[in-house]
Amino acid sequence: MTILVVVEHDRGSLAAATLEAMAAARRVAADLATDVSALTLGAAADAVASVLAEHGADTVHQVHHDLLADYGPEAWGEAVAQAVRALQPAAVVACGTDRGNEVMAQAAARLGAALVVNCNTIEVSAAGDATAQWTITRSRWGGSLLERCTLVAPVKLLTVTHHVFEASTSPGAGSVLPLPVELEAWLARTVVAERVERAAGVTLSTAPLVVGGGRGVGSAEGFASLEELAGVLGGVVGCSRAVTNNGWRNHTDQVGQTGTRIAPDLYMACGISGAIQHWVGAMASKQILAINTDPEANMVTKADYAVIGDLHAVVPAITNEIRRRRAQA
Amino acid sequence: MRVLVCVKRVPAPGAKINITADGQAVDTAYLAFTTSPHEECAVEEAVRLIEAHGGESTALTLGPGDAEEQLRYAASIGVDKCVLLPIDSDGSTGGDWDPQRTSDAITTAIQGIEAADGAFDLILFGNESADSGNFQVGIRVAHGLSRPMVNGIKGIELGNGGVRARRESETGVEVYVLPLPAVLGVKEGINLPRYPTLKGRLASKKVALHVVCPSGVVGGQQMITLVQTAEKASTTVVLGHGPDAAPAVVDLLEELGLLK
Numbered sequence: 001m002t003i004l005v006v007v008e009h010d011r012g013s014l015a016a017a018t019l020e021a022m023a024a025a026r027r028v029a030a031d032l033a034t035d036v037s038a039l040t041l042g043a044a045a046d047a048v049a050s051v052l053a054e055h056g057a058d059t060v061h062q063v064h065h066d067l068l069a070d071y072g073p074e075a076w077g078e079a080v081a082q083a084v085r086a087l088q089p090a091a092v093v094a095c096g097t098d099r100g101n102e103v104m105a106q107a108a109a110r111l112g113a114a115l116v117v118n119c120n121t122i123e124v125s126a127a128g129d130a131t132a133q134w135t136i137t138r139s140r141w142g143g144s145l146l147e148r149c150t151l152v153a154p155v156k157l158l159t160v161t162h163h164v165f166e167a168s169t170s171p172g173a174g175s176v177l178p179l180p181v182e183l184e185a186w187l188a189r190t191v192v193a194e195r196v197e198r199a200a201g202v203t204l205s206t207a208p209l210v211v212g213g214g215r216g217v218g219s220a221e222g223f224a225s226l227e228e229l230a231g232v233l234g235g236v237v238g239c240s241r242a243v244t245n246n247g248w249r250n251h252t253d254q255v256g257q258t259g260t261r262i263a264p265d266l267y268m269a270c271g272i273s274g275a276i277q278h279w280v281g282a283m284a285s286k287q288i289l290a291i292n293t294d295p296e297a298n299m300v301t302k303a304d305y306a307v308i309g310d311l312h313a314v315v316p317a318i319t320n321e322i323r324r325r326r327a328q329a
Numbered sequence: 330m331r332v333l334v335c336v337k338r339v340p341a342p343g344a345k346i347n348i349t350a351d352g353q354a355v356d357t358a359y360l361a362f363t364t365s366p367h368e369e370c371a372v373e374e375a376v377r378l379i380e381a382h383g384g385e386s387t388a389l390t391l392g393p394g395d396a397e398e399q400l401r402y403a404a405s406i407g408v409d410k411c412v413l414l415p416i417d418s419d420g421s422t423g424g425d426w427d428p429q430r431t432s433d434a435i436t437t438a439i440q441g442i443e444a445a446d447g448a449f450d451l452i453l454f455g456n457e458s459a460d461s462g463n464f465q466v467g468i469r470v471a472h473g474l475s476r477p478m479v480n481g482i483k484g485i486e487l488g489n490g491g492v493r494a495r496r497e498s499e500t501g502v503e504v505y506v507l508p509l510p511a512v513l514g515v516k517e518g519i520n521l522p523r524y525p526t527l528k529g530r531l532a533s534k535k536v537a538l539h540v541v542c543p544s545g546v547v548g549g550q551q552m553i554t555l556v557q558t559a560e561k562a563s564t565t566v567v568l569g570h571g572p573d574a575a576p577a578v579v580d581l582l583e584e585l586g587l588l589k
Contacts, residue, residue, distance in 0.1 A: 010500065071503070073468075073479055096464075098498075101457075102480045105465035109472035114429060114549030117464045137556065140462055145346050145355070146556040147461075153549040189477045189508055198501040205499070209587050233587060241366075244518070251483075251518025252497065257459065258366045258517040266585055276342045277366075287585065289578065290565075298344040301565060305581060309571035317572035321579045322588065 002037045002059070003029040004089035006080055006107075007052065008099050011070060012044030014051060017095035019167035022055040024122065024160040025093045026170060029056075031124045032090055032132075036172060037061060039179070041079050042068035046176075053174025055167065061087065061179040068183075071099065072191030075183055077106020082181045084111060084155055096159035108157050115157040116149065120164050142257035142280030163263050163284040202236055204253065204260045209235030209268070212255055212282070213243060214299075216271020216292065216311055220248040225315045226270060232322050238262060240278045256281035270311040274299030291315065330384040330487075333442075333449040334375040335435060335467070336368040336403065338396040339460045352554035355460070364399045367455030371515040373522035374485060375453055376407035382487060385409045387449075389438065391431055391543055392416060404533035405525035411536055414438055414543035422543055428461075429548025432469035438541045439474065451492065452512045456481050463550075471512035479505045480514030 003025040008015040022036065029036045037059040038052040049060040061083060067075045080103060084092060092107070094100040096118040108115035118139040125133035134151040139161045151158075204210065211230040213223055223237060230237045238255040239248070255262050256278045267285035272278060274290075274297055282288065290303035291311045300306045307314050340346075340355050341363040347356040364372065375386045388403035390396045391414040400411035414434060416422040426434075443449065452474075454467030464480070471478030484495030494505045494513055507513075525533070568577040582588045 010498070015499075074477065098481050098496075101464040102468065105468040105480075106472070106478075108465065109432075109469045114427070115463075115465055116550050118462065135553070140555070141342070141346060141460060142462065144342075144558060145348070146558055148553040148556055150551050150553060151549055152551070190479050190505055192503045193506040194504040195500075196502040196504070203499065233582070234589070245521070247521065254518070266582070266587055273344075275344060276346060289568075289581065295567075303565050304563070305578075306565045306567050307569055307571075307574040307578060308567060309569075309574065313572045314574065314578075317575035318578050321575040322582070325579060325588075 001032065001090040002035050002087065003032070004083070004087060004092045005036065005038045005057070006092060006094040006100070006103060007038050007040045007045060007048065008095060008097060009040070009045045009048060012042075012047060014048045015095070015097065015099075016167065017097050017100065017162055019055050020162065020165040021093045021095040021100070021160055022052065022057070023167055024119075024165040026056045028091055028093070028122055028124065034090060035059070037087070037089070039063065039080065039083050041076055044069070049174060049176050053172050054169050056170040056172040058173040058175065060174060060176050062176060063179050063181050065181060065183050067187055067191060070192045072187065073102045073106050074190045075187040076103045077110060078183055078187055079181045080104070080107035081110035083179055086179065089155060091156035091158060094159045096161050100159050104157055104159050111155070111157070113155060113157055114151060114153045115159075116151050117159045118161040119158050120146065120161050122158065141276060143283065144276045144280050162261065202234070204236050204238055204255065204262055207236040207262070208265045209233050210238045210255070210262050210264045210285070211235055212238040212240065212267060212269045212272055214240040214270065214272030214278070215242040217243065217248070222312070223249065225312065225319070229268070229315050229319045232319055235264075240272050269299050269303065270315060272299045273297050274302060330378070330382050330450040331447060332375045332378055332384065332386045332451045332453065333389060333439065334368070334371045334386065334403065334408070334453040335389050336372060336399050337365045337390060337455070337458045338362055338392045338399045339365045339458060348555045348557060352556070354555070362395070362398065364402060365455050365459040366517050367457065367515055369522050370517050370519050371453040371455055372403045372406065372408060373520050374515055377520065378451070378485070378487065380407070387412060387442070389435070390414065391426065391434055397538060400538065401533045401536075402525065404536040405529040406523055407529065409536070410539065412438065412442065412539045412541060414541050416543060424547070425552050427548040427550045428463040428465045428469065429550070430545035432466045432473065433545030434543035435466065436470045436473035437544060439470065441541065448510055450509045452476070452510070454512065454514045456514045456516045467512060467514045474512070476510050476512050477507045478512040478514070479507065481516050482513045483516050483519045485513065485519070
């Protein structure tokens, strides 16, 4: 009764979030006194087996099929469902990313089984026993509210909230086993058909520094000073939902529950009040500096650091100070 | 063509979400309600598709009787028909509507509507609901109807008997080409929803409300209670006021190793 981790990758490139799922799976496996195994879909992912072993996989089950050469939610979900039937794991764990939640939901629908997504804690009452109670704390409202729930199912399907479990190494045996699946040709209907690749570089979700602007920026043009600050620091500009609703910036720049979740070393939130919608997208930031005229704004009271003042004066002053120091260096 | 859009009534919270004394629900005494944001965009997209290609759009919701408000909103911006699956605090529609029970009831209702009025070419859901965020009801319904489904869609184009759907990924944009009938989960950003006009709001009151009693099998995920997240313990360090604070901010950037 192993704990099986569904490995997320893009044409062989491992998603770091998978290692968070490995860490969560190791904890559950310790509670149940069982081992951890990993499931990779598509031949391109064979190469990640050694990384999975370093992170605690005792067995890596590798599925090869032409339909798994690129991502497709239905083909992936069907492959996971067949793996679950073949391996009979106690639980299946993936990270709660877009793909992680999507693949697990496809698998759950096929297995007719419950799926609890975005879990923060997983408690199992009695070790290795079929009567064991599974009690879970999961994220609601993008993580601003939690839900305690029970999960009753022959196999426990779970995803863990991104950025909650910390990836860490813990060597596993890493035995590699092929796992045959049968996928019908029509599953190709939801495999990625074309791609438009973005130029390489930092993105909102991977940037070490994000300069965010809210309603207080006042206009599309008002973002020029934020762009300049982000530019000198090699960061990226983000914004709140109020900004995209006003048409000042594209939705791809939106930080929040319905936009992008960020986790930079520093988030500089300028003229942002800090509504729940925005906060949950920013709360994984390691440090937050709020720049706001209102010392009582939610963003200010929740931030690690704050500057009280008008961002239109403060932001250019910071940029100038950086340039001044660099000129002296 | 026929387009169905499934929506959910959710509270519209501001800075903090409070929980009722019994821990079973969000305290909505001082909150307004809205259509879950991704679904607001799905409604707009359904209306645009019908405007461009002709046909009929329908909005469906499973929720309390008050969720009629969200159906009227959909009608006010141009949706033609409304279907309510009303749930109650007790009786056969009481208790927790977990994702399996919800998708079971919606699948059955869609099958009933399609048997009477013809199949939907496209069914739209939101990527996930704002409140419970289970990320699975649309996918389960699509599977129940044996239709292709892709979530997270930020662009829809119809043509050649199929639908081209775009979604953003870490490395760029992925394009999926699905045969119709299909199901798509829409993400905010696909469009900027219009505001209802006065004329639209008046017209929405005359749209007939089709009521279907929901019935679904209870699933394996059962809520015990809602829990507030821990408040931040530390206080905010104020680095200064106005532009004079700039040197302190740059000191912080240096300390964090961000000034390379």
